[in-house]
């Protein structure tokens with residue numbers, strides 16, 4: 756009997772420590788993959804775009820227009836090559852925005868953020 760009790764102690768410890776670990780994990784790891792992508796997109800947007808575009812992408816910025824709802828094609832063309840998809844009518848005639856090709860791996864995240872409800 757005592758042996759049985761003792762032998763269950765490690766198991767109990769393992770169970771409780773397991774619970775502790777998951778309780779201590781950050782909010783981000785609990786969020787859905789989609790929510791995590793949106794959060795990453797928001798961070799990329801705030802640090803790379805808001806010098807010109809408004810912090811709220813639905814509004815006009817100091818230099819750039821509103822960009823909420825941008826398609827992945829538009830974001831890819833603009834960010835990688837400072838171009839527009841064929842047939843797209845730009846919101847502005849200017850060509851002030853530089854290409855930001857170092858963000859090539861962040862386009863999915865930006866797209867998720869800029870199209871989040």
Ligand code: HEC
Pocket residue numbers: 799800803804805806807808818819820821822825829830833834844845846847848849850851852853855858865
């Ligand atoms: C140096 C200022 C600047 C930065 C930084 C910048 N933009 Fe722009 N952006 C502009 C301006 C100005 C325009 C209007 C067209 C032009 O002059 O190039 C524009 C146009 C756009 C357009 C096209 C809008 C349309 O529908 O015609 C998109 C999309 C866009 N920017 C997204 C972004 C994103 C996303 C970032 C960050 C990764 C970013 N921009 C960073 C200045 C900037």
